[in-house]
Amino acid sequence: MPRRDWRTFDESDVRVRPGKGSRPRSKQRPTHPDAVTAMVLSVDRGRWRCAVDGAADRVVTAMRAKELGRTPIVVGDRVGLVGDTSGAPDTLARIVRVDERTSVLRRTADDTDPYERVVVANAEQLFIVTSLADPPPKRGFIDRCLVACYTGGLEPVLCLTKADLADPDELLASYADLAVPSVVTRYDTDNPGLPERLRDRVSALVGHSGVGKSTLVNRVVPEAGLATGEVSAVGKGRHTSVGAVALPLPGGGWVVDTPGIRSFGLAHVTPDQLVAAFPEFAEAAEECPPNCGHLGPPKDPDCVLDRVVTDGGATPGRLDSLRRLLLSRAGTEVPEG
CATH class of the missing domain: 1.10.150 (DNA polymerase; domain 1)
Structure with a gap:
């Protein structure tokens, strides 16, 4: 076959192979009308444990769907699940939707840290757990937690532990003008008002290490089996919780236990x-x-x-x-x- 002169070619003679990015992409994501609603209970290395329909007896493990990208998903989030939601061993569902949050507990590592962390989503109330002695109460920490509550849409509850070691009246008086509800507990006696305050609600607990937070959770959720630690000589106990986890209450509702923290930054609050x-x-x-x-x-x-x-x-x-x-x-x- 004789060669053609290049001057005789036109655009119809040229074949162009489409590149990888030339395929038109739809901006519409699948709606997943069959997705079931669930509440995130814990997060661990790219896997989320979720309670389907908020039922403690139907817990599944899920991964984040590719279409969500890096959408943050935290404990307390209400999500949509598709795939295998049976909860059987070795099964994995997919999180395809994160519902709008009704409240958020946010903090930064310190007041200069620009990175904002969402600790818990959709909690109705925050129990600010503070010991009255061993270690002594830190009002600055309480105040910062109150700021996080007021700006995040949570109702604060002042939870004072170790009342068998010190009187709570002085500390309670300093928050009287804010009308913050309070619960006082002691090691040797149960407070009957505590379970009632928690019942049928999603409640988060936050506090320094060593203030008795895990001990408190073990009382209201006996099967939680959380470790409790001794307070060190400097009043900064070892951390006994390593990640936020939502635990079902026997009478209905959820308690979200958060790791003991040493600082509560508020760089994100104006x-x-x-x-x-x-x-x-x-x-x-x-x-x-x-x-x-x-x-x-x-x-x-x-x-x-x-x-x-x-x-x-x-x-x-x-x-x-x-x-x-x-x-x-x-x-x-x-x-x-």
Whole structure:
């Protein structure tokens, strides 16, 4: 066959092999109408344990579907599952959907860390577990947990342990203006109000190592079998929980036990977000100058929150409590006592 002159070729003579990225991709993800709803109970190395329909007796292991990419999935998330949801040994379902969260407990490693961590999703209340002695209570830590609750949509509950070693009245009085519910426990006696407070709700527990958090969980969920540790001489007990885990309560509801932590960073929280959680001050705060920290004179001389108290819209103690939380959020040392 004689060779053709290249000048006689046109576009119809050229074959182009499509590249790997030339196939048109649909932006529509599958809706998975047959997906079943489940609650995430624990996370471990790319596998999620989930309770189908929130039932503690139907737990399956799942992986994250490819179409979700790096979508974060944490304990407490409500997800959609497809595939084998029988929960039989060696079966694996797929998480294809993460529902919108009703609340989030967030923290950073410290106040300069830009990386925000979601500890628990969709919890209704947060038990701030604090020992009254051995180790002594740290109000700065309590205040920071309160900030996380108010800005994350959780109801805070002050849970004071080891009341057999110290009186709780002084500590409770310092939070009276915030009207934070409280539960007081002691080693030698059960508190009948604790199971009632937990029943039929999703409750997260947070606290320093050594404050008796795992012991508390073992009481309300006897089969939990969580390890308890002795407090070290410096008051920083060894960590007895290594990851958040949701445990079913005998009377209904869930308890999410979180690892003992030594710091609770709030780099992700702004002063305006915190003030917005206090309805009596939220509207007035909009009249403050830009970048007002709402701490009042001398740091914020033009802050108008004091006017709310002067006009009778709030008590002085309520404003003092708010500003104490703002100081804690900013990393300023708040005097104990």
